[in-house]
Amino acid sequence: MHAGTWAALVHRVSGILLVLFLPGHFIALGSALEGADQFDSFLAWTQQPLVKFMEWGIVLSLAAHLGGGLRVLALEFLPWRDWHKGLAAAAAAGAIAVSLAFALAL
């Protein structure tokens, strides 16, 4: 298994996780429609450590998916160069940086 395969698999798995997460995310935010109280009780639930950890996982997935996606766009649109193999590493580095920022803010 080399860098490109890892990058593609992370991109795919993070995409799947995001698709599974989003409907719940939309429904929860939609609870704001019912008013601030409904939303508050949802926000209280998100304070639990397990939920915070999952949120961090979603942020990591989003950052990883973005990184992997930028790699794909670079490979498909930019002229071919030797550094194309390093894109996987760049994508990973970017994703980790973002998720660290999020973790620190939590």
Next chain:
Amino acid sequence: MTARAQAYLWLAQRASAAVLALCVVVHLATMIYAIRGGLSAAEILARTRGNVAWLAFYSIFVLMVAVHAPIGLRPVLAEWLRWRGASRDLFLLALALALAGLGLRAVLGVFL
């Protein structure tokens, strides 16, 4: 699927990806900024309600997701679940509508 249809799907996927790249960066930055110090519903909604600019931004975000996610899922369903053909494509269309519907409902709830 014909070469022409595949070409349009690919184009839609890459175009929505480009827009989403911008949206995601803004969203992540906003969330990281916003969650410092914790938030209550009243605080969040005070900032977001009636904000037309954010309403427009997140509406576009939701619609781009409704295009991007089903097209992205299409090869995954074929390659990992062996699901091909019309039933898979119908499922993906339903998913697109569901994401758009639930997403826009959320946007209205938070920003209107």
Next chain:
Amino acid sequence: MNHLTVKVWRGGAEGAFQAFEVPRRASQTVLDVVTYIQRRLEPTLAYRFACRVGMCGSCAMTVNGRARWTCRTHIDLVLQEEKEITIAPLRNLPVIRDLVADMREFFDKWASAKGQFQGRLSRKDDFERIKPGEPERVQVDAGIECIGCAVCYASCDVVAWNPGYLGPAALNRAWTLTKDRRDQNRIERLRAVAGDAGCHACHTHMSCTERCPKHISPTAGIAGLKRESIRAFTGKAS
């Protein structure tokens, strides 16, 4: 004398690995080892080779999980990273027997991708003049040295996941023809390679590029085909 334990696949789709003890020799290649086994130890072993000097691609097999040309794979190099040698036929292709893979689907897909040149000049016409430095020719030249060894095909995850996928070699050849301005079949070829099992199914794992013994990058060619198909079928310049 030093000996080497080698496990070799025997059978077809069903079968098992059989172990052999082979004397170690200096500068020994995996093909040398397979040849020794068949000539001295097990005459019923089936395997393919031809030139044995890295020009024909016939000896491609899976060595310790990776598709390679066995005539150009030194035992010493493999043993630097691992302790054993395991030899199996190429992946993603039906097994005829032992180390011999059935290459028909590989070449059938080449044909399905319209991997044949179609010119328009006759012997009465003057030559089409193409300078080697022309940008399109440079792109073609980057992919033109393919000898159809199927190492890329055997290494591709999408070929494993999607039985109809045309594969890196066929698509790479289609790319070199698409970029060749002497060829007359551009639109038909793009139609053939841009469907469901065509260029858009490539997910840029880049195993083909990683493993190609000729250092071709089918991923680059396939990316080019994606752009060409947008240009041809949606009217958006890319």
